[in-house]
Amino acid sequence: MRILFAAPENAWGGMLAKLRTAHPELEFVASGDFRIATLQGFDVLIPTMSEVSSLVLQSADRLQLIQQMGAGLEGVDMSAARERGIAVCNVPTDVSGNADSVAELGIYLMLGLARNARVIGQHLQEGRLGRPMGLSLKGKTVGLAGLGGIGKALAVRLAGFGTRLIGVKRQPDTGLAQQLGLDWVAGMDDLPELLAAADFVVFSLPDNEATHGLINERTIELFKPGAFLINLGRGGLVERDVLHQALSSGRLAGAGLDVFWQEPPDANDPIFDCNLLATPHIGGVTDISLEGIYQGVSENLRRLQSGQSLLYRQDFNPT
Known part of the structure; x- marks a missing residue:
């Protein structure tokens, strides 16, 4: 059985080497890029960050399984895979530990923005003590846009900082609000209310027809003046030019990004001269997360060989 790992050989913390060691009977081929x-x-196919379009799938002559390393399947044409009888599986964030890791990175970005991390080193180098002035998370309102595994993990951790939490998801959920200690959990139609109230807005949404370009010229004006935007979901949620203008004008106080409008982003993009903390899509690249993902992928490879039902299959027809 041949497996295409659509990434460089050493990507994702040596994941490919671990899979080869666990499954010496299988042939793994790294594509070298995304x-x-x-x-x-x-x-x-293990697609990682690669697009799996209908056109790409036309070249498949014996493909049985598209096994994503994490949860994200936005780049997979599910209808085309379903038509060809190709199983599509992922490893959900709350199963792998990925959600916990991404939530920790989100808090890192929030704290970095609140404490002016971009200029701390300069103050230290110049011997200026007691500066820069920072913000405390205590008492601030955090809006969670998306309450899947990552959003829930954020809510649990942020409660310890003394923040006020509000959230939106596809449907309102008072039970979830009570469970996680949020003031309210509304539907996506109430996103404007969340944007107007939150000091920090953290996005952990997928990129789909309903959310692509969600932060645009209209919605950026709904943010509370001087708020911070953190995107842990997908780069397509935020229009780059709109974000650049909001940061340059001071409409937003800053932004924290682990995902981008193009990946990798242009290192010389002038947006990086703004108050922007950026990480290279590493939210889930931790020991805990990668071990959980490895276990899920490895188990499904074993199950495919032995003819057992696959875990976390996502390609069934919607009911």
Whole structure:
């Protein structure tokens, strides 16, 4: 059985080497980058960050499984996979530990923005003590846009900082609000209310037809003046030019990004001269998260070989 690992050989903390050690009977091929030239001759695809379009799937002559390393399947044409009888599986964030890791990075970005991390080193180097002035998270309102595994993990951790929490998800959920200690959990139609109230807005939404370009010229004006935006979801949620203008003008006090409008982003993009803390899509790249993802992927490879039902299958027809 041949498996295409659509990434550089050493990506994701040596994941490919671990899979090869665990499954010496299988042939693994690394694509070398995040593009898929052909699926001909492969039984399994691990797409990582690569797009799996209908056109790409036309080259598949024996593909049985698309196994994502994490949860994100936005780049997979699910209808085309379903039509071809190709199983599509992921490893959910709350199963792998990925949600916990991404939530920790989100808090890192929030604290960095609140404490002016971009200029701390300069103050220290110049011998200026007692500066820069920072903000405390205590008493601030945090708006969680998305309350899946990552949003829930954030809520649990932020409670310890003494923040006021509000949230939006696809449908209002008073039970979830009570469970997680949020003041309210509304539907996505109430996003404007969240943006107007929150000092920090943290996005952990997928990129789909309903959310692509969610932060645009209209919605950026709904943010509380001087608020911070943190995006842990997908880069397509935020329009780059709109964010740049909001940061340059001071409409937003700062932003924290682990995902971008293009990946990797242009290192010379002038947006990085603004009050922007950026990390190279590493929210889930931790020992805990990668071990959980490895376990999920490895188990499904074993199950495919033995003819057992696959875990976390996502390609069934919607009911």
